[in-house]
Amino acid sequence: SQQGEEDPQALSIQEGENATMNCSYKTSINNLQWYRQNSGRGLVHLILIRSNEREKHSGRLRVTLDTSKKSSSLLITASRAADTASYFCATGAGGGGNKLTFGTGTQLKVEL
Amino acid sequence: NAGVMQNPRHLVRRRGQEARLRCSPMKGHSHVYWYRQLPEEGLKFMVYLQKENIIDESGMPKERFSAEFPKEGPSILRIQQVVRGDSAAYFCASSPRSGGARLTGELFFGEGSRLTVL
Helix, strand or coil, X not given: CCCCEEECCEEEEECCCCEEEEEECCCCCCXXXXXXXXXXXXXXXXXXXXXXXXXXXXXXXXXEEECCCCEEXXXXXXXXXXXXXXXXXXXXXXXXXXXXXXXXCEXXXXXX | CCXXXXXXXXXXXXXXXXXXXXXXXXXXXXXXXXXXXXXXXXEEEEEEEECCEEEECCCCCCCCEEEECCCCCCEEXXXXXXXXXXXXXXXXXXXCCHHHHHHHCCCEECCCEXXXXX
């Protein structure tokens, strides 16, 4: 399997519900990031959590990181139809530059 | 405050032709990254460049693919003698100078160039 695998591959929920996506990775990391991609568009950075952090919040987003299990989760609370997109986790090894390794993504569909 | 600019957005080539994809990073960014995305898949790293230097090309196919980031002008990803398997979306991303990159870790992406090989 690849560095950075998201689970589930696809998720369909009703507007107002919470959406939880998980990401597992294999190697040591400096940071883990979540990105969003609308269909046919580029990726947009959502949130970054460093390896020495366990939880981070940004608006309706909550990210957790468990380095002992090499896993992270992204929670979107009170989802909206506009949250419909693909969500990718990406790991950075640190050092010079920002080379990121992306996961396979979770396709989230929020229905009215 | 322009973001990362990629062109063309869509490119159609016949097998055996050459494809050139261009990327202008955000103002003040000196690091450029190219990624490839196949349909329904995540992004695969191809190459990381700074001005006039290739830093990491571990994701580049050994043949037909090349990248450059000259002192002046955009970064270019060049695919020679394209084959149907090269059909994909190619994304460029940029980040600030090394010191800034270590502080933020974030990549800024363009809208991608979608290559279709007939």
